[in-house]
Amino acid sequence: xxxxxxxxxxxxxxxxxxxxxxxxxxxxxxxxxxxxxxxxxxxxxxxxxxxxxxxxxxxxxxxxxxxxxxxxxxxxxxxxxxxxxxxxxxxxxxxxxxxxxxxxxxxxxxxxxxxxxxxxxxxxxxxxxxxxxxxxxxxxxxxxxxxxxxxxxxxxxxxxxxxxxxxxxxxxxxxxxxxxxxxxxxxxxxxxxxxxxxxxxxxxxxxxxxxxxxxxxxxxxxxxxx
Amino acid sequence: xxxxxxxxxxxxxxxxxxxxxxxxxxxxxxxxxxxxxxxxxxxxxxxxxxxxxxxxxxxxxxxxxxxxxxxxxxxxxxxxxxxxxxxxxxxxxxxxxxxxxxxxxxxxxxxxxxxxxxxxxxxxxxxxxxxxxxxxxxxxxxxxxxxxxxxxxxxxxxxxxxxxx
Numbered sequence: 001x002x003x004x005x006x007x008x009x010x011x012x013x014x015x016x017x018x019x020x021x022x023x024x025x026x027x028x029x030x031x032x033x034x035x036x037x038x039x040x041x042x043x044x045x046x047x048x049x050x051x052x053x054x055x056x057x058x059x060x061x062x063x064x065x066x067x068x069x070x071x072x073x074x075x076x077x078x079x080x081x082x083x084x085x086x087x088x089x090x091x092x093x094x095x096x097x098x099x100x101x102x103x104x105x106x107x108x109x110x111x112x113x114x115x116x117x118x119x120x121x122x123x124x125x126x127x128x129x130x131x132x133x134x135x136x137x138x139x140x141x142x143x144x145x146x147x148x149x150x151x152x153x154x155x156x157x158x159x160x161x162x163x164x165x166x167x168x169x170x171x172x173x174x175x176x177x178x179x180x181x182x183x184x185x186x187x188x189x190x191x192x193x194x195x196x197x198x199x200x201x202x203x204x205x206x207x208x209x210x211x212x213x214x215x216x217x218x219x220x221x222x223x224x225x226x
Numbered sequence: 227x228x229x230x231x232x233x234x235x236x237x238x239x240x241x242x243x244x245x246x247x248x249x250x251x252x253x254x255x256x257x258x259x260x261x262x263x264x265x266x267x268x269x270x271x272x273x274x275x276x277x278x279x280x281x282x283x284x285x286x287x288x289x290x291x292x293x294x295x296x297x298x299x300x301x302x303x304x305x306x307x308x309x310x311x312x313x314x315x316x317x318x319x320x321x322x323x324x325x326x327x328x329x330x331x332x333x334x335x336x337x338x339x340x341x342x343x344x345x346x347x348x349x350x351x352x353x354x355x356x357x358x359x360x361x362x363x364x365x366x367x368x369x370x371x372x373x374x375x376x377x378x379x380x381x382x383x384x385x386x387x388x389x390x391x
Contacts, residue, residue, distance in 0.1 A: 026332070026333060026334055027333040027334050027341055028333050028341065028344060028345050028348060030352075033352065040359070040366070078334055079334050079335075079338075079341070080334075081334055081335075101327065101329070102327065102328075102329050102330075102331075102333075103329040103330060103382050104329065104330050104331060104332050104333075106380075106382050107382070108332070108334075131348075133355040134351055134355070138380075139372040139375055139376075140372075140375050140376060140377045140378065141376065141377075141378055141379065141380040142376045142378070142379050142380060142383075143380050143382070143383065144379065144380075144383045145383075155370070155372045157355070158352070159351075159352045159353075159355040159356045159357070160355055160356065160357045160368070161357055161364070161365065161366070161368045162368050162369075162370050163368070163369055163370060164368075165366060165367040165368070165369075166367065166369050
């Protein structure tokens with residue numbers, strides 16, 4: 001049991017890149033099963049006692065860069081129809097999952113995506129259509145949700161293993177790429193917002209948000225120019 | 227212990243609460259019956275926990291592992307319903323309903339016990355279709371391209387109710 005969530009902005013102990021990949025989707029769509037299938041027995045699940053969630057660590061290499069990946073799993077929090085903000089905090093990629101045998105889980109995807117984008121507007125998101133082993137004929141159908149939101153789409157089965165490893169390897173690559181290039185403005189804003197939140201967590205009165213130095217000064221420049 | 231067995235039949239006893247399994251001992255081709263009491267089981271007990279306790283029981287475990295998880299939970303649930311004073315007919319009907327997987331039912335909104343039962347039903351399918359290390363056709367990184375097999379748009383998309391789609 002750990003009490004403190006890892007900080008993904010710091011490098012790992014051995015200088016490796018730390019990324020966080022989260023899974024989203026309805027109850028019983030197979031999120032944990034997918035993570036377990038990818039990791040097989042080489043995983044170390046870790047319960048964070050402060051929040052209801054499970055964390056699986058995985059060490060790998062992407063383009064000769066050492067990468068330490070934490071997969072975050074909901075541990076049933078989705079039953080409350082939304083996740084604690086800490087679940088999204090510092091995430092670098094998201095796997096959004098639905099169950100091809102249950103329509104409601106597909107229909108709920110926009111709600112999950114909406115919540116994700118409130119916290120992480122820019123991170124890469126991959127869409128997994130799970131349980132294709134139950135009725136493989138579902139793979140002759142197209143699902144527009146992923147296309148519409150520009151997400152890579154994977155027909156997969158945690159049970160027989162179809163495309164699970166591909167899904168997770170792509171997610172890890174996307175997470176690392178995002179982390180290495182995350183210089184766009186929105187992301188800077190988000191990072192500062194996050195720091196701001198952490199600061200206020202630590203000290204209640206001293207509010208010095210990073211936002212003042214970027215967002216507001218831009219505004220001032222505009223004012224002066226006009 | 228550890229002999230190869232095949233479960234043939236299963237049932238319940240109400241007094242005292244117990245699961246009864248009829249099994250074939252493969253080595254001798256003889257049928258045996260085993261009664262496994264549910265210790266300290268009351269009308270307030272957790273069905274899913276009682277089932278997993280029995281499945282991991284050092285002596286009884288091997289006799290119930292041959293049962294689908296959802297079936298064992300169903301039997302235990304019938305015992306609990308009886309302890310709550312429910313008729314057998316009502317309990318059977320209720321259990322039937324609990325084990326149905328409804329494509330439109332939002333499982334984020336059901337109580338934990340019902341969710342656990344539905345998960346067990348799905349788990350049974352999962353295990354039935356599962357390919358594990360050691361199986362002849364197991365492949366860790368199994369990749370299949372379905373792109374050129376798409377022939378139609380899923381009917382779930384055609385209901386234009388949600389503009390986020």
